[in-house]
Amino acid sequence: MFRSMTMLHSGHRRNPCVRFRTQALTLCIVLSVCEHVCPQRFSTTTQKDIAQERHMIDLAEREHLPDVKIGYLWARLASDYAAQADFGRAEDAYFRSLRLLRNAPEAQKNYATLLDNLGVLYLAYNRRAEAEQYLTRGFAARRKQDDIAALGVSQLHLAELALDGRKFKRAENIAAEAQANLTAAGDSGRVGLIGTLVTLAYARCEQHKCAEGLRDAEHAMDLARLVYPADSLPAGKVLMAIGYARWKTGDSEEAERMMLQGVHIITTQNAPGAPHSRDALLEYRDFLKAMHRSLDVKRIDDQLAQATPQPCANCTVSANSLSNALR
Numbered sequence: 231m232f233r234s235m236t237m238l239h240s241g242h243r244r245n246p247c248v249r250f251r252t253q254a255l256t257l258c259i260v261l262s263v264c265e266h267v268c269p270q271r272f273s274t275t276t277q278k279d280i281a282q283e284r285h286m287i288d289l290a291e292r293e294h295l296p297d298v299k300i301g302y303l304w305a306r307l308a309s310d311y312a313a314q315a316d317f318g319r320a321e322d323a324y325f326r327s328l329r330l331l332r333n334a335p336e337a338q339k340n341y342a343t344l345l346d347n348l349g350v351l352y353l354a355y356n357r358r359a360e361a362e363q364y365l366t367r368g369f370a371a372r373r374k375q376d377d378i379a380a381l382g383v384s385q386l387h388l389a390e391l392a393l394d395g396r397k398f399k400r401a402e403n404i405a406a407e408a409q410a411n412l413t414a415a416g417d418s419g420r421v422g423l424i425g426t427l428v429t430l431a432y433a434r435c436e437q438h439k440c441a442e443g444l445r446d447a448e449h450a451m452d453l454a455r456l457v458y459p460a461d462s463l464p465a466g467k468v469l470m471a472i473g474y475a476r477w478k479t480g481d482s483e484e485a486e487r488m489m490l491q492g493v494h495i496i497t498t499q500n501a502p503g504a505p506h507s508r509d510a511l512l513e514y515r516d517f518l519k520a521m522h523r524s525l526d527v528k529r530i531d532d533q534l535a536q537a538t539p540q541p542c543a544n545c546t547v548s549a550n551s552l553s554n555a556l557r
Contacts, residue, residue, distance in 0.1 A: 305344055
């Protein structure tokens with residue numbers, strides 16, 4: 231059964247080896263449109279970057295800069311923490327940024343993006359209730375704005391949420407709407423379109439329409455080659471989607487080749503502790519199990535057992551941060 235790169239929700243008690251997960255969810259951060267606030271820097275973010283961001287925030291607060299400017303800095307820091315798989319600090323930084331930008335008329339596009347990005351963070355760590363809350367709020371905010379590319383990204387994330395809930399037809403329908411908007415947006419919608427095509431690939435494969443899904447995944451790769459290096463994290467995720475579609479259409483040899491490339495890229499490019507690497511291995515494990523390769527399955531199990539424990543296994547919302555965000 232298919233896995234995404236997201237973590238298993240602490241509230242779910244089903245066996246993670248048989249629970250459906252959505253590969254498209256792994257694209258929710260790295261393939262989103264972030265032209266307004268908190269640009270994603272993937273695993274290239276370093277502790278030095280984070281220290282510099284904290285220093286800039288300290289200076290801005292000492293100089294009493296406007297809340298909008300400080301809020302933007304907190305948003306960038308939240309993105310940095312997310313790239314480093316530091317869920318708790320990323321969540322706190324997002325809440326701080328939301329509080330500062332919430333009532334600024336000139337920051338409403340940024341505010342909508344923050345709502346969506348926080349929903350994406352929760353989705354990546356399989357906190358479904360919070361993910362739905364913030365993704366829905368972000369989508370509602372973007373519907374009021376004249377930005378078809380950003381609206382398409384919100385629709386992509388809602389489709390991923392539906393996919394995670396095994397609502398495959400709903401996921402396909404929402405993703406098709408996102409595809410139309412992102413295509414109409416031209417170049418500004420290209421990054422979101424890659425993630426949308428991956429979502430469509432998985433949604434269609436789960437409805438026994440994997441020939442269509444394979445075409446979607448291959449189209450996503452064509453676009454990814456125009457945007458990202460061949461060894462980039464997004465490219466690795468698209469390779470996993472193609473491998474999954476190949477597997478489900480009966481081409482097991484090519485499926486494994488694609489998956490192995492994807493796993494290598496994802497585990498190499500991710501920050502230690504990120505949920506993406508573990509779930510890439512879980513997806514490949516499912517393939518190996520379906521191929522009745524028990525020794526290889528055991529090797530994956532051993533590797534997962536030795537891996538660094540995932541952050542946020544039992545994480546909870548910071549009451550202080552939440553109250554600040556809702557003021």
